[in-house]
Amino acid sequence: MDDMRLTERTVDTNESKITARKVQVYYGDTHALRDVDVDILDKAVTAFIGPSGCGKSTFLRCINRMNDTISVARVEGEIKLDGEDIYDAKVDPVQLRAKVGMVFQKPNPFPKSIYDNVSYGPKIHGMTRSKAELDEIVEKSLRRAALWDEVKDRLNEPGTGLSGGQQQRLCIARAVATEPEVLLMDEPCSALDPIATAQVEELIDELRSNFSVVIVTHSMQQAARVSQRTAFFHLGYLVEYGETGQIFTNPKDPRTESYITGRIG
Amino acid sequence: MTDASLNSVPAAPRSRSLHTVDERTRKRNAAEKRFRVYGVTAILIGIVFLAVLAVSIVRSGMPAFSRMVVEIDFVLTQEQFDEAEAQLMKTSAYQAYFNAALQESLNAAGVSAPFDEAAVERILGKTGGILREFYRENPDRLGQPVSFELPASSRVDGYYKGRVTRDTIVDSRFLMKSDLDIVDAMHDAGILKRGFNWTFIQGTDSGVDNPGGAGIGASVIGSFFMMIVVLVLSLPIGVAASIYLEEFAPQNRFTDLIEVNISNLAAVPSIVFGILGLAVFIQFMHLPQSAPLVGGLVLTLMTLPTIIIATRASLKAVPPSIRDAALGVGASRMQAVFHHVLPLAMPGILTGTIIGLAQALGETAPLLLIGMVGYVAREYPDSLVAGFTEANSAMPAQIYTWAARADVGFYEKAWGGIIILLMFLLTMNIIAIILRRRYERRW
Ligand SMILES: Nc1ncnc2c1ncn2[C@@H]1O[C@H](COP(=O)(O)OP(=O)(O)OP(=O)(O)O)[C@@H](O)[C@H]1O
Ligand SMILES: [Mg+2]
Numbered sequence: 001m002d003d004m005r006l007t008e009r010t011v012d013t014n015e016s017k018i019t020a021r022k023v024q025v026y027y028g029d030t031h032a033l034r035d036v037d038v039d040i041l042d043k044a045v046t047a048f049i050g051p052s053g054c055g056k057s058t059f060l061r062c063i064n065r066m067n068d069t070i071s072v073a074r075v076e077g078e079i080k081l082d083g084e085d086i087y088d089a090k091v092d093p094v095q096l097r098a099k100v101g102m103v104f105q106k107p108n109p110f111p112k113s114i115y116d117n118v119s120y121g122p123k124i125h126g127m128t129r130s131k132a133e134l135d136e137i138v139e140k141s142l143r144r145a146a147l148w149d150e151v152k153d154r155l156n157e158p159g160t161g162l163s164g165g166q167q168q169r170l171c172i173a174r175a176v177a178t179e180p181e182v183l184l185m186d187e188p189c190s191a192l193d194p195i196a197t198a199q200v201e202e203l204i205d206e207l208r209s210n211f212s213v214v215i216v217t218h219s220m221q222q223a224a225r226v227s228q229r230t231a232f233f234h235l236g237y238l239v240e241y242g243e244t245g246q247i248f249t250n251p252k253d254p255r256t257e258s259y260i261t262g263r264i265g
Numbered sequence: 266m267t268d269a270s271l272n273s274v275p276a277a278p279r280s281r282s283l284h285t286v287d288e289r290t291r292k293r294n295a296a297e298k299r300f301r302v303y304g305v306t307a308i309l310i311g312i313v314f315l316a317v318l319a320v321s322i323v324r325s326g327m328p329a330f331s332r333m334v335v336e337i338d339f340v341l342t343q344e345q346f347d348e349a350e351a352q353l354m355k356t357s358a359y360q361a362y363f364n365a366a367l368q369e370s371l372n373a374a375g376v377s378a379p380f381d382e383a384a385v386e387r388i389l390g391k392t393g394g395i396l397r398e399f400y401r402e403n404p405d406r407l408g409q410p411v412s413f414e415l416p417a418s419s420r421v422d423g424y425y426k427g428r429v430t431r432d433t434i435v436d437s438r439f440l441m442k443s444d445l446d447i448v449d450a451m452h453d454a455g456i457l458k459r460g461f462n463w464t465f466i467q468g469t470d471s472g473v474d475n476p477g478g479a480g481i482g483a484s485v486i487g488s489f490f491m492m493i494v495v496l497v498l499s500l501p502i503g504v505a506a507s508i509y510l511e512e513f514a515p516q517n518r519f520t521d522l523i524e525v526n527i528s529n530l531a532a533v534p535s536i537v538f539g540i541l542g543l544a545v546f547i548q549f550m551h552l553p554q555s556a557p558l559v560g561g562l563v564l565t566l567m568t569l570p571t572i573i574i575a576t577r578a579s580l581k582a583v584p585p586s587i588r589d590a591a592l593g594v595g596a597s598r599m600q601a602v603f604h605h606v607l608p609l610a611m612p613g614i615l616t617g618t619i620i621g622l623a624q625a626l627g628e629t630a631p632l633l634l635i636g637m638v639g640y641v642a643r644e645y646p647d648s649l650v651a652g653f654t655e656a657n658s659a660m661p662a663q664i665y666t667w668a669a670r671a672d673v674g675f676y677e678k679a680w681g682g683i684i685i686l687l688m689f690l691l692t693m694n695i696i697a698i699i700l701r702r703r704y705e706r707r708w
Contacts, residue, residue, distance in 0.1 A: 069585075069592060071516055098595035108586035110605055120604070121594035171590070178594055 017042035017182060017212040018063060023077035025058050025067065032058050036077070036238045038231055040182075045204055045213045047223035047244065050233035051259065056216045057105055059233070060184045063214070064100040065093040081182070098125055101180030103188050105216075107167035109159035109174070114151050117159040117170055118142060121178035137177055144206070145173035146199030164191040172200065176207070183207060185215045189222065201226050220260060224248050232256045322683055328426045329681025332462040332477065333417040335389055335451065339366050339396075340410050346400055360386075360393030367456070374454030384444045388451075389415050416464065417457065419477035419674040421448055425459070428673055439474075465681060470642045470663065476674025479667065481682050483642040487557050487657035488626060488689075490646075494561020494653070495568055495625050500618055502565075503572030510573075511580040512602050531570035538567045539631030547635060555636035555656035563635060564625040571624065575617020579610040612701040619697035623690050629661040639666025660686045 018040040025033035033055045040046050048056040058067070065086060067073040079086050086096055109117050118138045121127075128134045138155070142148040147169040151162070159170050168191050175183060185204070189197045204226050207213050217223050223230055223244065230247040232240045232255075240247060240256045251257045281287065286294075341362060349358035364382055371378065385392070392415060400407060416422075420440040423429040434442050451457040468480020514520045542563035546552045552559050583606045591601035607614075632638075642658035658666070660682060668679040 064593070066589065066592065069589065094592075094595060094597045097592060101595075102593040104586065104589060104593065106586060108584075108590040110587065110590060111609065120591075120596075124594075124596055124600055124604075174590075174594060 015042045016040065017082065019078075019080045020059075020062075021078045023059070023062060023075065023079060025055070025062060025076075026074045027070070028072040032236055033062075034236045038238060038241055040212060040214060041229060042212050043208060043210070044229060045208050045215060045227040046229040046231065047227035048214065048216045048231050048233060049218070049220065049223050049259070050239075052218075054233040055236045056233050057186050060102070060186055060214060060216060063182070063184055064097050064102050066097075066102065068093055098178060099180055100182040100184060101175040101178055103168075103171050103175045103183070103185040105186040105190075107164060107171050107191070109162070109167050109170050111158060111160050113156045114142075114159045114162070114170060115155040118173050118177050121174060125178060127178070141173040141177040142170075144176050144203050145169040146196055146203065147173055165193065165196055168192060169196065169200065172203070176203075180211065182212045182214070185213065187216050187218065189217070189219070197222070220248070232259060234259070322680060322687070325677060326680030326682075326684040329465050329677040329684075330462050331459050332464070333422045333425050333457055334460040335367075335413075335415045335417060335457050336460075337363075337366060337370055337413050337415070337456060338410050339363065339413050341396070341400055341407055343407050346404075346407055349397070356391065356393030356397055358393070359396040360391070363392045363396055367451075370456055371450060371454050374456070376450045376454045378447045378450035379443070380447065381443075384441065384447055387438070387440055387444055388417055388421055388448060390418060414460065416477055417448075419475070419672075421457075422477055423674060424448065425452075426677070465678065466685075469644055470639050470658070470666070473670055474672060476670075476672050476678060479675065479678050481660065481663060481678075481685055483645055484639065484658040484660050484663035485685070486645060486652065487560075487637065487642060488659040490557035490652045490657070491561040491564060491659055492622060492626060494558060495564045495622060496618075498561070498565040499568045499572055499621065503569050503618070503621075504576055504614060506569075507573045507576035507580060508602060508607070511577050512598065512606070527570050527573055531574055534630075535567055535628050536630040536634065538563050539634030541566070542631060542635050553654050553656070555638075555641045555658075556654050557637070557657050557659070558653040559635050560632050560637050560659060561653075563631045564628060567628065567631070568621040568625045571621035572614075572618050575620070576610070576614045579613025579617070580606060582613065583609045608704075612704040615700045615704065616697050619693050619700075623693050626689060626693070627661055627686065629665050632659055632662045633665070637662050639663040660689070 016039040018038075020036055020038045020040075023033060023036040024031065036059060048059065050056055061067045062075055062079060063081075063086075067075055075087065081096070081100070085091070110120065112120075115138055118141050119134050122134060122137050128137060139148060139152075142151060147166060150166060151157075151170075159167065162170060168188060172185070172188055175185075189200055192200060201222065204213055204215065215223075215226065227244045229242070230244045231238055232247065232251075232253070234255050240251060240253045242252075247256060248260060251260060339362075345362060349355055349362070352358045360382070364380075364385055367385065368380055371380075395415065396413075399411075399413075418439065420429055421444075424445065429440070431442065431445060434440065434445070436442055448457065464478060464480045466480060467482045468478060469483040470480070471478035510520065510523065542559060546559045546562055547554055552562075587605050587609065588601050591605045592598070596604065636656070637658050639658045639662055641656040642663055646652040646655050646657065664679050664682040664686065667675040667682060
């Protein structure tokens with residue numbers, strides 16, 4: 001892999017978009033996430049890596065309060081977005097989720113047409129005033145998700161009729177259509193071929209100029225390619241967090257090193 | 266089967282031909298074959314029962330849809346009309362004209378029979394009244410030939426349907442043995458014919474000794490108004506309750522209690538709802554007795570649990586990932602439910618609702634308790650409001666009332682009523698299937 005690239009990577013800003021302090025998540029009696037402290041930078045890509053079941057998705061779901069929908073889940077600690085506590089009683093999670101978009105681990109298109117899938121978010125947020133504007137957003141989003149050429153002739157066919165990888169890209173298009181400030185992507189390339197993966201990575205890189213992107217991935221190479229910051233989770237702990245180059249070339253924690261070199265996971 | 270026998274099977278050798286079936290596979294295949302035979306047998310038994318039921322219902326019920334009528338061409342002149350109206354016993358004057366016309370028709374057909382006015386009255390009822398009414402209302406038809414179709418009495422009807430034979434007949438004020446000669450003569454002359462029994466479709470309930478005049482029309486209307494009440498109340502209440510319980514309510518003791526009680530309500534015998542309706546709606550709230558409104562309220566109580574259970578099941582069947590997807594793009598819970606979950610649950614909700622309505626349509630016991638028995642269905646309601654508030658019956662209660670009557674003439678009416686009721690139920694089921702097909706989406 002082109003590991004040399006990561007040394008060239010620089011962060012454009014050092015402003016934190018999201019700051020998490022002492023975050024704990026419990027599912028009933030299981031303590032799934034312990035003492036997570038992390039600062040996610042604005043206009044940068046942060047990768048979460050770690051073995052299966054270590055709590056990557058759980059933490060991601062904390063950031064847009066999707067854990068609210070799980071009745072047994074309980075979140076403690078503090079997560080701030082632009083300095084505002086998102087778990088404050090005054091915060092409406094619906095407003096938060098308009099700012100913090102998400103691509104889920106399993107592709108979950110609505111059983112509606114491809115067009116409706118992408119246009120749903122802009123519609124409910126009143127982002128357009130005419131059909132033409134909406135068409136534009138749909139096309140732009142599908143292009144960004146590298147899906148446009150495959151579906152442009154069948155926008156009215158159901159999104160559920162697409163292949164697994166196409167569905168995943170449809171979900172990406174749906175998430176970027178609402179122009180969120182933060183985009184959380186839970187393994188967005190797990191079902192994609194190398195070409196589509198490269199396209200999605202390009203998209204992530206492009207989004208970085210405006211948004212803050214958090215991506216969960218099981219591919220070390222991908223994390224190294226697209227991210228500026230990497231967080232390594234293990235058994236519910238955030239073991240190590242730092243510049244991607246440093247994590248991959250010079251990890252401080254022995255657990256990080258053994259995971260990266262393939263000895264745990 | 267014991268563990269020992271399982272253990273005694275020798276370990277399969279490394280490689281074996283696929284062309285020889287080993288012991289285990291043979292056993293498994295035999296078990297599967299046996300199971301298939303059981304399944305097919307069960308289905309066949311079901312089909313046989315269904316066929317027996319259908320055949321017996323159709324055989325017993327079809328006669329209700331036909332009846333014997335006397336068709337006669339009749340002319341009444343202006344002079345005859347004036348003469349009859351001048352008399353003291355006006356209808357018997359008309360009756361005399363009719364008998365003369367009947368005699369003439371028989372003679373013209375070359376059939377002769379000992380003729381007797383009393384016998385004609387037993388066969389056709391008081392024809393004079395019918396004629397007088399017709400000509401008083403249509404004086405312009407005087408002097409012109411008019412074709413009258415008069416239904417024969419239910420005894421005569423029974424004679425042609427095999428209920429009454431020459432051997433079993435007992436002379437009574439309804440029919441004498443000698444009358445059958447005249448009946449036969451009229452039949453030979455082609456005056457007495459079999460016709461479609463419109464009275465059964467359009468009519469109302471009749472007296473206990475007049476099965477020929479009994480019709481199911483009024484109680485169909487009663488059932489219709491009840492179903493409107495049930496649909497209008499139970500669908501919105503049931504769906505709203507289910508959506509709240511399934512999508513919004515917190516999970517706690519209280520909602521658990523509600524959930525258990527809804528399931529319990531679905532198992533409460535219908536007669537209990539009848540008693541409840543009698544006590545609450547009629548005795549306490551003083552709503553009118555025997556009214557479709559009250560019947561509808563009682564059936565709503567019965568239908569609600571069915572609709573709630575079906576709706577909750579179909580909401581549960583919508584994959585949670587759809588809700589996540591909607592919430593993830595910033596939809597509110599309400600939007601997630603109404604834009605995405607509800608449309609997917611719609612086929613199930615509609616099916617549940619129609620099954621609930623069909624159950625309510627066929628329910629008898631609670632209606633009897635609130636006074637919606639068959640014999641109150643004596644007339645059609647004359648306004649929309651009266652349809653809800655005036656005493657009426659419903660199809661199943663009407664059928665029950667007919668089945669309980671002594672006169673054998675009501676027997677076929679009960680079966681005929683069942684045919685009509687089943688036709689309504691079948692229609693509703695077909696609608697349910699069509700709706701389900703139309704709304705069904707795959708994911
Ligand atoms: N809805 C839930 N209810 C109960 N426990 C859960 C739930 N979701 C996750 N968990 C538990 O929380 C822990 C972390 O799960 P999580 O989904 O965050 O893992 P992950 O790091 O995303 O793994 P993967 O890479 O396989 O997606 C696991 O032990 C899991 O069993
Ligand atoms: Mg995960």
